[in-house]
Amino acid sequence: MNKVYVNLYCDEIKECVLKLPLSDTNHKWTYMGLLIVPDCKAQQIYKELVNLRCLANPKRKWGDCKEECKWHAKNNTEVHYQKLDNSIKYQIASKWVQYWLADRENIYFYILGLDLTNLDRDRFGPSSQQDRHSTIYNRFFRTAITKSLKSYFAAYDRIIVQDIYHDRGNQEHHKYFPWHAIFKINEQDEKVYIASDSIRFIDSDHRKEDGHDIHSHFIQFIDVILGCVMNCLHLNSTAPNKLALAKESLELVERLINDPGNINSKHKYVGRQKIEFFPKRDLRGLDENSLEYQVLKLDQFYTQRPLMIESEITGQGSLF
Secondary structure, eight states, X not given: OOEEEEEEEEEEEEEEEEEOTTSSOEEEEEEEEEEEEEGGGHHHHHHHHHHTTOOOSSOOOTTOOSSXXXXXXXXXXXXOGGGOOSXXXXXXXXXXXXXXXXXSSSOEEEEEEEETTTSOGGGGSOTTSTTHHHHHHHHHHHHHHHHHHHHHTTTOSEEEEEEEEEESSGGGGSSSHHHHHHHHHHXXXXXEEXXXXXXXXXXXXXXXXXSOTTHHHHHHHXXXXXXXXXXHHHOOOOOHXXXXXXXXXXXXXXXXXXXXXOTTOTTOOTTTEEEXXXXXXXXXXXXXXXXXXXXXXXXXXXXXXXXXXXXXXHSSOOOO
């Protein structure tokens, strides 16, 4: 049997407001990002990320200095998209984005944006429940895992997920999230198997006691990618470093959103990287037994959306 072994690294951006162009309507979005690291590529990706922390010219391998330079401790910092005011953090994040843009075979990820305004939240329990957002996230987290893995690794008979790592947050304390998606996938899916019983929640800061030198780096990496994608879509921050980083990524983000099936792209992202959104339409009010409802519900995942950052670049609002 032909098998592939992977680890998953997950991050979330919760309930971001987007004002639609030429409209008074605001939509609330949540994003989940999954970095999928095949076991055979993990060490190579990690070494690339950690070596890019060295800002020396000429470039050196991290840790190879005969004596640690005065910048070593400062460069050994958590890289987080929302905390890029620090020049060193921005420079490292920028190198990581350039690594992502230059890669043609190693970096796999899946990003799913949930339009909470178009979503029928009543299907996810009463509004009085303690954390309905985590219930919604849990349901689509399972979908994101199976959808991405079975698409990217379709050539394999069996996809073994050794561990799922998630940045610490509210989901860690949810009644179902740490184990439910794993249980359901193992119970219902014949191709995907998750070897661990529960999600491992770790600190994204690799220097902390509940962080991890390798796994926390991968969570930092998907955080940077996810932050770039969201800022391209929302233009939620015009802070100079965040805006510059999002603009660096725009070339690839725009292709992933507007031309996701282009097998001739120089970036070779098909079968490795995808950004999707759900739901395409608000079906509340339609008769669930009607033909219209049955047809529309089958076409609720989509990729094309306006990129608000383009208005910052061109000076014109997007009319998409």
